[in-house]
Amino acid sequence: MATITKLHRSTGTVYKARVRRDNAPELSKCFKNRSDAVKWARACEVEQQRNDAGLTTEAHRHTLSEAVTKYRAEFLPKLRPETARKYAQHLDYWQPHLGHLRLSELTAAKIAEHRDLLATTPIPSKAKSAEKAGPPRYRSPATVNRHLATLGAVLTACVKQWHWLQVSPLQQVAKGSEHNAGTRYLSEDELQRLLTACHESESPALLLAVLLSITTGARQGEILNLRWKDIDLQAGVVQVRVDNETSTKGGIRSLPIAAQVLPLLQARKKQRQQGKVTPLNDDGLLFPSRVSDKQPVQLRTPWETALRRAGIEHFRWHDLRHSCASFLARKGASLLEIGNVLGHKSANTTKRYAHLSEQHTHALVRGMADELLGTAGGEG
Structure with a gap:
């Protein structure tokens, strides 16, 4: 049941809307005009009716901010301190930017929009003056992907742990291409x-x-x-x-x-x-x-x-990790062996070292051919 009360305050007249609900806390909010108070009260009543009829989904009941807060409390303490710190930094971005959205409103398009903002917005400089700040720095595709991965962990918990979502919208969001052309190896x-x-x-x-x-x-x-x-x-x-x-x-x-x-x-x-x-x-x-x-x-x-x-x-x-892989490849280790040492779950992750392993493989093939065929292969 909703009631609208006119209140006179030192700052002016306001209209306070109250919505009483069975077995639930009372809701109230103040507005500068009566029509807005009435609209808000009716919206609350409609939502309560939908809840009573079982028409409101869990995704509509919870916001992303609630999910992030719950994830911080239940999952971050189980991680190593350094890992938890990185996850917390990523969540510090998502919570203020998308936290106000209900999970039902969190679409792939909105996530992709902020993925692009992450990549194109300069990283705030810690320098005290503009002269010392230097040219603007931007997040790499790998860093943007880590932010997406952390958001994905929260949404996966919403699907599999708390059952607030049926499907994660992040599944429809493409990750940036991480170019490894600049991978550095030690000689x-x-x-x-x-x-x-x-x-x-x-x-x-x-x-x-x-x-x-x-x-x-x-x-x-x-x-x-x-x-x-x-x-x-x-x-x-x-x-x-x-x-x-x-x-x-x-x-x-x-x-x-x-x-x-x-x-x-x-x-x-x-x-x-x-x-x-x-x-x-x-x-x-x-x-x-x-x-x-x-x-x-x-x-x-x-x-x-x-x-x-x-x-x-x-x-x-x-890059010490990359260098280890390069030294292994030079000694004849296969991509599978390199991946096992580095702890790669996916073979695609190890493909960045394919050219190093191929050099050794080509040498093996040439050596085998020379030993088996000698000069016979060149005879007409």
Whole structure:
């Protein structure tokens, strides 16, 4: 039942609409004119009637903002801190831009519109002045795709966990093409210069972290979040635990520890044990921060310093992963083997290294032909 009450306030006259509902909280809202108050009250009554008749879908009852809030509470705490931080950053974009929409109103066209805005809107600069800000920077196709993937995780929960949606509208939204033409690989000379610079670094963790990355192909987050329980020094293997940040979607990869890396791990464990009455906690981080043992160390500054000393330009930590794949390909590893090492779920992800593997395959074929045919193939 709806009632309209005229109220006189210091700011002027308003009309307060009240809608009383059985077994539900009362709804109320103020308007500057009576006609708007009446329209709002009637709309509330119509919606209540639809609810009572079972005509309102779950997608109409919930907004995207509700879904995002629920996802933050139920799913983000289960992720690794770094992964949760990235997901939260993506959700910080979607919630204010599309959160007001009911799930029934969230169409593929609206998502695609904001996909394009993400790609064409400059990233806000942290510089204090325009002179220091430099030219505008834009999000890469890969970054835009990660934003879409996080939104997709929320909508998947709406479909499979909470049953607020029947189908995710994101399924009809195309992702941007991630061009890998600029994928950077280390040459063997660059690798030696980098390792020398890491060895001379003030950071005691940098050399070991870089060696683990280049020899296992694991992601930076996977390396820095390693715990002692993941390291089997006797067997010479490391268990890389992965979560939703990676394409493997959960599970564990077992990777061998290089013979040159094993002594460094043993020495680090011995150093961590010195001066402690209790044994080293197996659940402790391999690379803990000095600020908190529960947080991994930050290696950005030591890493950039090492690159500068080594004279290596336009190289990211993630390119160590690409370099590992390139070294494997040069040694004759197949795309399947490279994908297994890197933890790729889809063979398409490993195709960026196809040209490296093909070079070795072509050499094998030519060598086989020369051995079998000799000069016979050239005789007329």
